[in-house]
Amino acid sequence: MEEAGGAVPGDGAPGKGRPLQSPAKGRELFRSQRKESEGSVDCPNVEFEYGDADSHAAELSELYSYTEEPEFSINRKCFEEDFQSQVLGKRWPELDLAQQKAYVMRLLDRLEVVNREKRLKAARAILYLAQGVFGECDVDTEVLCWSRHNNFLLYQMGTFSAFLELLNMEIANSQACSSALRKPAISLADSTELRVLLSVMYLMVENIRGEVETDPPEWKSSRETFRAELSFPVHCEEPFALLLFTMVTKFCSGHAPHFPMKKVLLLLWKVLLFTLGGFEALQAMKVKKREELGLPPLPEDSIQVMRRMRAASPPTYSIELLEQQSSKRGHRSRRPLVKQDSLDLYNERDPFKNDEATADEEENDDVDSGIEGELDLVERDAVFQAVPAQRPPIEQVSFPKGLPWAPKVRQKDIEHFLEASRNKFIGFTLGHDTDTLVGLPRPIHESVKTLKQHKYVSILDVQIKNEEELEKCPMSLGEEEVQETPCEMLYRAMLYNLPQYMIALLKILLAAAPTSKAKTDSINILADVLPEEMPITVLQSMKLGVDVNRHKEIIVKSISASLLLLLKHFKLNHVYQFEYVSQHLVFANCIPLILKFFNQNIMSYITAKNSISVLDYPHCTVNELPELTAESLEAGDNNQFCWRNLFSCINLLRVLNKLTKWKHSRTMMLVVFKSAPILKRALKVKQAMMQLYVLKLLKIQTKYLGRQWRKSNMKTMSAIYQKVRHRMNDDWAYGNDIDARPWDFQAEECTLRANIEAFNSRRYDKSQDSEFAPVDNCLQSVLGQRLELPEDFHYSYELWLEREVFSQPIRWEDLLHYQ
Numbered sequence: 001m002e003e004a005g006g007a008v009p010g011d012g013a014p015g016k017g018r019p020l021q022s023p024a025k026g027r028e029l030f031r032s033q034r035k036e037s038e039g040s041v042d043c044p045n046v047e048f049e050y051g052d053a054d055s056h057a058a059e060l061s062e063l064y065s066y067t068e069e070p071e072f073s074i075n076r077k078c079f080e081e082d083f084q085s086q087v088l089g090k091r092w093p094e095l096d097l098a099q100q101k102a103y104v105m106r107l108l109d110r111l112e113v114v115n116r117e118k119r120l121k122a123a124r125a126i127l128y129l130a131q132g133v134f135g136e137c138d139v140d141t142e143v144l145c146w147s148r149h150n151n152f153l154l155y156q157m158g159t160f161s162a163f164l165e166l167l168n169m170e171i172a173n174s175q176a177c178s179s180a181l182r183k184p185a186i187s188l189a190d191s192t193e194l195r196v197l198l199s200v201m202y203l204m205v206e207n208i209r210g211e212v213e214t215d216p217p218e219w220k221s222s223r224e225t226f227r228a229e230l231s232f233p234v235h236c237e238e239p240f241a242l243l244l245f246t247m248v249t250k251f252c253s254g255h256a257p258h259f260p261m262k263k264v265l266l267l268l269w270k271v272l273l274f275t276l277g278g279f280e281a282l283q284a285m286k287v288k289k290r291e292e293l294g295l296p297p298l299p300e301d302s303i304q305v306m307r308r309m310r311a312a313s314p315p316t317y318s319i320e321l322l323e324q325q326s327s328k329r330g331h332r333s334r335r336p337l338v339k340q341d342s343l344d345l346y347n348e349r350d351p352f353k354n355d356e357a358t359a360d361e362e363e364n365d366d367v368d369s370g371i372e373g374e375l376d377l378v379e380r381d382a383v384f385q386a387v388p389a390q391r392p393p394i395e396q397v398s399f400p401k402g403l404p405w406a407p408k409v410r411q412k413d414i415e416h417f418l419e420a421s422r423n424k425f426i427g428f429t430l431g432h433d434t435d436t437l438v439g440l441p442r443p444i445h446e447s448v449k450t451l452k453q454h455k456y457v458s459i460l461d462v463q464i465k466n467e468e469e470l471e472k473c474p475m476s477l478g479e480e481e482v483q484e485t486p487c488e489m490l491y492r493a494m495l496y497n498l499p500q501y502m503i504a505l506l507k508i509l510l511a512a513a514p515t516s517k518a519k520t521d522s523i524n525i526l527a528d529v530l531p532e533e534m535p536i537t538v539l540q541s542m543k544l545g546v547d548v549n550r551h552k553e554i555i556v557k558s559i560s561a562s563l564l565l566l567l568k569h570f571k572l573n574h575v576y577q578f579e580y581v582s583q584h585l586v587f588a589n590c591i592p593l594i595l596k597f598f599n600q601n602i603m604s605y606i607t608a609k610n611s612i613s614v615l616d617y618p619h620c621t622v623n624e625l626p627e628l629t630a631e632s633l634e635a636g637d638n639n640q641f642c643w644r645n646l647f648s649c650i651n652l653l654r655v656l657n658k659l660t661k662w663k664h665s666r667t668m669m670l671v672v673f674k675s676a677p678i679l680k681r682a683l684k685v686k687q688a689m690m691q692l693y694v695l696k697l698l699k700i701q702t703k704y705l706g707r708q709w710r711k712s713n714m715k716t717m718s719a720i721y722q723k724v725r726h727r728m729n730d731d732w733a734y735g736n737d738i739d740a741r742p743w744d745f746q747a748e749e750c751t752l753r754a755n756i757e758a759f760n761s762r763r764y765d766k767s768q769d770s771e772f773a774p775v776d777n778c779l780q781s782v783l784g785q786r787l788e789l790p791e792d793f794h795y796s797y798e799l800w801l802e803r804e805v806f807s808q809p810i811r812w813e814d815l816l817h818y819q
Contacts, residue, residue: 044640044686045311045686045687046311046606046640046641046646046685046686046687047640048641048643048646048687048689049307050306050647050650050689051278051279052273052278052279052280053270053273053561054643054644054647056144056206056210057140057144057618058643058644059206059270060144060147060203060206060617060618061616061617061618062266062550062554062557062644063199063202063203063263063266063617064199064617065262065528065529065547065550065551066543066546066547066550066612066615067188067529067530067531067544067547068188068195069615069620072131072134072617072620072621074124075124075125075127075128075131076128076134076135078121078122078124078125078128079124079125079128079129079133080135082107082110082121082122082125083103083125086103086106087099087103091136092129092133092136093133093136093146097153100153101153101156101157104126104129104153104154104157104159105157107122107125107126108122108126108157108158108159108162110122111123111126111162111163111166116193119166120192120193120196123163123166123193123196123197123200124196126154126159126200127196127199127200127203129150129153129154130147130150130151130154130199130200130203130204130207131143131147131203131617131618131621132144132145132146132147132148132150132618132621133146133150134618134621134622137621137622138622139622140618140619140622142622143618143621143622144618147203147207147618148207148210151203151204151207151208152207152208152219152222154200154204155204155208155222155226156218156222159200159204160201160204160226160229163197163200163201164201164240166193166197167194167197167198167201167243168243170193170194170197171243171246171247171250171256176190176258177255177256177258180256180257180258181254181255181257185530186257186258186524186527186530187527187530187531187532188527188528188529188530188531188532189532190258190527191258191259191260191527191528194258194259194260194263195260195263195528198260198263198264198267199263201267202263202266202267202270204226205226205230205267205270205271205274206270208222208223208226208274209223209270209273209274211223226274227274227275230271230274230275231275231486231489231490232484232486232489238493239275239486239489239490239493240271241268241271241272241275241490242490242493242494244264244267244268244271245268245494245497245501245504247259247264248261248264248265248268248501248504248505248508249497249500249501249504251264251504251508251523252503252504252507252508252523253504254523257523257524257527258527259527260527260528261508261525261527261528261555262525262528262529262551262554262555262558263528265508265555265558265559265562266554266558268558268562269558269559269561269562269565272562272565272566273561273565275486275490276486276487276490276565276569277569279303279568280303282568282569282572283301283302283303285572286298286459286572289459289572290459293459293462295457295459295462296457299405299406299408299456300405300406305404305405306688306689306692308404309404309688309689309692309723310688311686311687311688311691312683312686312691312719312722312723313686403722403726404723405724405725405726406454406725407454407725407726407727407728408454408456408725408726408727408728409451409452409454409455409456409727409728409729410455410456410461410727411434411455411457411461413451413727413728413729413730414434414448414451414452414455415432415434416729417447417448417451417729418430418433418434418448421440421444422439422440425439425440425441425444426439426440434448434452450728451728451729454728459572459575460571460575463574463575463576464575467576467755467759470762471758471762474762480762480763482763485573487569487570487572487573488573491570491573491577492764495760495764498580498581498584499584499587499588502581502584502585502588502590503584503588505559505562505563506585506588506589506590506593507523508523508525508555508559509555509556509559509560509593509597510522510593510596511523511524511525512525512552512553512555512556512559513552513556513593513596513597514549514552514597514600514605515596515597515599515600516596525551525552525555526548526551528551529547529548529551530544531544538630539628539629539630539633542630542633543612543628543633546610546611546612546633549608549610550610550611553608553610553642553644553645553648554644556597556645556648557644557645557647557648557651560647560648560651560652560655561647561648561651563585563651563655564651564654564655564658566581567581567582567655567658568658571658574759576755576756576759576760578658579752579755579756580756580760582658582659583749583752583753583756585655585659586659586666586669590655590659591656591659591660591666591669591670591673592669592673594652594653594655594656595656595670595673595675595678597652598649598652598678598679598681598682599678602649602681602682602684602685603684603685605642605645605649606641606642606645606646606649606685607640607641607642608642608645609637609642610642611637611642612628612632612633613637614626614628614632646685646687646690649682649685649690650687650689650690650693653682653690653693653694653697654693656693656697657693657696657697660697660700661700663748664745664748665745665746665748665749667700667701667704668704668745670697670700670701671701671704671705675697675701676698676701676705676709679694679697679698680694680698680713680716682694683695683716683719688723691719691723692723692724695716695719695720695723695724696724698716698720699720699724699732700732702717702720702732702733703731703732703733703734710733717733720732
């Protein structure tokens, strides 16, 4: 675009009889072009309710790509051919429960045959049952009802265990891996067996996971048994989630490029959600754990507080770029004096009413260079905000009276306050003593009393204190009693390969991010969406384009939800488990990656229409498909926003908050990567929960951004005050806090890493404790000990003897030397 006021090329240049455009026309042109690129600024309130997952039908529909639509009829054909040969003259709904169980047993027997094609047909017939025998149904709800019934039946007959064995066979199938590696382009056909197996397992997990009040007692019993089976593996095997993590790392390493990653990640997310518990279950576990530790109850239920919050209007930029240029030439617009609103009236006002543009100009100039220059992770794109032609009307937002959150004070905050007061008034300190107030004036006594009233001791504080005591006195305190929870089992299984798991998830997240550019060295995440034959018409290309974008959005959704679940559950289970995962995410550049994700037009992302409702399951299975046109593809659905994209944005913001909270070195990363303007643009989304987490991220870095930024963003500062929890003596708004000093950031991370390694070594690496174990010096008792040998050892016992004993020379001189 030409600069405003310049001539349009090819439309009469200066000197050819065409005058320059007037500033007013230039402003109109600039305004219209920016509105086209950014969309309307007057964003309505987003009626979005955050939860563990979307609706049941939506979660099932996202399992299938639109390219897989022909396979619904293939599954039905495989089932009907077999069913008609086994059960003459009847339909599936007409069978009683005993007959249905007998038929499922026959299908499971056919999964044991050697012939690969026959196994696949039997698996497709089972998949048709899991999909709800849609050939016998007339409406969507009937399909979902039969799908739920059939999945409980399949689980009770042992289908999940059978499919788990088949999945292990397919993962170990080296022939499929080598053929996929030789192909120049991988398509759906390369992952047919894996997709069928993963689809059945996902449908079973998703249908059994959901609780309904009308469920019969045997279904409730099956649900708890299934949860235990996934959480606590039998026969000393690994948890099922670990198998899925292994598939993710194998895919990212390039050894298995044909793995259908979207289905793997969706199944991984739902298994974590089912075994560990969702956000409400997590809140209940937190309350229970505080009771067990003897801590006071939580001041409020954070889930309910966030549901009551209302969104504020996004920032608007009242000074346009052209007007700024003219003001630099000496023209200043006169603005009438407005009486400042009192804080009491603030609840009725718009906290983002009129942020001034000067700071945003400076931020926009270097926002991209901050991230791209440091880590080469965020591509450059212009960071402009749409400029409204007229100021939008101020909405009357009714916040609850008072602040939404009860203030909190840490023990450390009280100690810092008393240390400063004692140094000032009596000239010496008393260390960690917070009870002795001799020599301090009465206002200090009142301040300490108020601080102690709002003192909050977290579960993390208790865990860190216990860990320090165990490190100091390992002999006297003895062995720690560790409760075998699903979270503990998962962490123990993930521990030694956890860095690889985190790197693999972030690699896929980077490849699926909408701001990522195609690179030759990036992984191919489209193997399970691209058809064998590429589209030849414009309509087919448009459909595939929608499918690819939807595919990437679903991957982002599943990874963001999985990371958040892992962080929250590990944090509750033990603080150093959470810190171990967090450190490896930070080391793998998770912070700039999330900032890169938000360095886009977020309003366009959450309102994207990458869906074709007539092709969604189960609608496409019971309705005649209309002829698709370009208009119907472009229209998408009628929803105000895309649930999965807004869900992903909130999850990523929550992950970023988890990584940076109380970590000054990581907060400085936010400052270095110029995150403030990126985050401020995310405030355009009028959804209270998303705005809350954006404001939290802005709050923790405010003290580092300088006085000019704070002065230019007073409305944002007011919104932080209004919405974010207060720490009584947290000097976040002025930067005078002792923790804001920029030294020892590297030492902070090193100390944390040493604590994490000491925890992992003490609890999980038992060989390191050998120096404290008694030594048996008796030859007979040592030789008489029973050693646990692998089950297959006796098959290769003679080979082991030949290699390790008979073929090894005996060095008698060494034996004499040691004697």
